[in-house]
Amino acid sequence: MKGFLYFFETIKGLLITAKHLIVNSFFHTLNYVFRIKTKRKGSVTYQYPEEKKPLYPRDRTLHRMMFRDDGKPRCVGCMLCVTACPSDCIYVKAEEVDGEKIATTFVVNVNRCAFCGYCVEACPEDAIRMDSGKLDFVGYSTNEMILNLLKNNQK
Secondary structure (H helix, E strand, O other): OHHHHHHHHHHHHHHHHHHHHHHHHHHHHHHHHOOOOOOOOOOOOOOOOOOOOOOOOOOOOOOEEOEOOOOOEOOOOOOHHHHHOOOOOEEEEEEEEOOEEEEEEEEEEOOOOOOOOHHHHHOOOOOEEOOOOOOOOOOOOHHHHEEEHHHHOOO
């Protein structure tokens, strides 16, 4: 009896795949061969290095530090982002400069980061954001994936 159920589910999956193949082929033919515009485009292929896929506004990408008009970082070293981070990938060191407390070191270990966005939500100063649009960050070693946001993003 189990063999019959597996056979039935396999046929069902093949029919779904065939349906998608036929429908997408039909709409691609209408759009690209006959130049008939339809609401549905079928499946879309992006030629990656030359043509980048558009990002949604709420996508979380690589971290970036926000700066004030005078060039100082917005981060006041309150450590709320460090506390909120579930993967413990943020290190912040703060010092008092000109009578105000600002972060002198803000390091994010991208190897450990879960890209959950809790650090962005926890920041009361809107100092860290995850909207840089960088999806293709790579490194040959784990040390290259440790980012000092204050050193790399200075104005």
